[in-house]
Amino acid sequence: MVRATAYVLRFIHNARNKVINRLTGSIKVNELTNAINSLARLSQRESFPNEYNLLMNGKQVKPKDRLSKFNLFFDNKYNIMRVGGRINNSTEFNYNKKHPILLSDPHDFSPLTPGHFLIGRPLTAPVCDDDLRDVPINRLSHYQRVEQLRQHFWSRWSKEYISELQMRSKWRETVTDLKPNAMVLIKDINLPPLKWQLGRVIRTIPGSDGVSRVADIRTSTGITRRAYAKICPLNTDDDTELKKTVVS
Template sequence: MPDPLNSSELRRAENFLCRLAQAEMFAEEISNLTSGERVAKNSPLKWLNPFIDRDNILRVGGRLSNAPLTTLLAQVEMCLNSRPLTPMPQDPSDLEVLTPGHFLIGENTQSVPEVDLMRTADNRLDHWELTQKRFQVIWSRWYPEYLQQLQSRATKGCNPPVSIEEGRIVIIKEDNVPSAKWPLGKITKLHPGKDGVVRVVTLRTASAKEVVRAVSKIALLPVLSQSSIIE
């Protein structure tokens, strides 16, 4: 009875069978790569960065090389699709707002809780954590800029401009807000000063908690008037 194959012999046999199968399925690709040419444009391996390794086996290197960038772009897209556009007209008593996600999937997009990595050095992070840190940096810069743009749209882009009044749904400006999270509140009480100008309001949050915030710490949502809808 012959001796059983050792690990080295099994590996060589596996590589031999792999080369036979690849020679039948990807003969043109192997020929191009062996001669130093590029893979044909109509090849299914074109965008996978194929190469020949030291065992003369055809391998690909592009399936995961762009994974961090793809993940980052998908997360940024999720944030864009979660941004509040205007209060939901069906039930103004609820803290529900219309988002681009409603047009895509019928509801607002949801994000997974994450660890804050903004203050962690890059050399202490793995590939996934580094991608999350880049995403958090993008969010921390875009979030306040979008709130400023939203405020300008509500006060200058609407006709008539959106005013501060009871029952109005607003975004509460908070520091260190997690990605794709938009703290919403409903104005329940106005606190005008001696000059009659409202600078402080009382809000009811999604957790039914009453909080007091300065007007500078809230962002009004644009509201379409009936005349604008008819037009």
């Protein structure tokens, strides 16, 4: 679809430039990039027409809007909506990673199913019990090599996807913060939940916007600092306010 769109855009370009600056030969990288942006723009105008027009005209999406959790802004260079978020100041990711293009799940331009991201294949696919991630390539059949690549992808995605979560559902409204002395568990993706460290909150650290997303926790091995996304509060009967704390 992207390559077909690139050829259509080339035809339009050449029709408007019959003498100079004509595009010929194989499709170039910049043409594919323009095609992707054009498809994304069409997808957004079809899926989110109201929000698209608001941002295009320099207005903001209302707080009660379904898309307000994405902290959207309008990329005037490509006329597309992009996702804002808390990793805007990161130096580890490029612009597209920090501000991905917003696409609607059911749209034709984004046909992957949830199963592809949960297990790397459709949910109805047969299960593969063998862990092939560390097996040398020369010992693998073609099918096993494909399976190994899938396992590597899923392993990285499951660990790195947090950086892609730009939704502000936890921060759009004021919620009760983690309180000092609150008992918590510290998530560890390399350990089962029953082996997660137990600790007690010492203090929380607010960000530049005044919202705390990080806390210092005292554990049996010392003091450690973790993001709220890695903290599981242990609610108690005499600490009902913690039940309002939003974590994931």
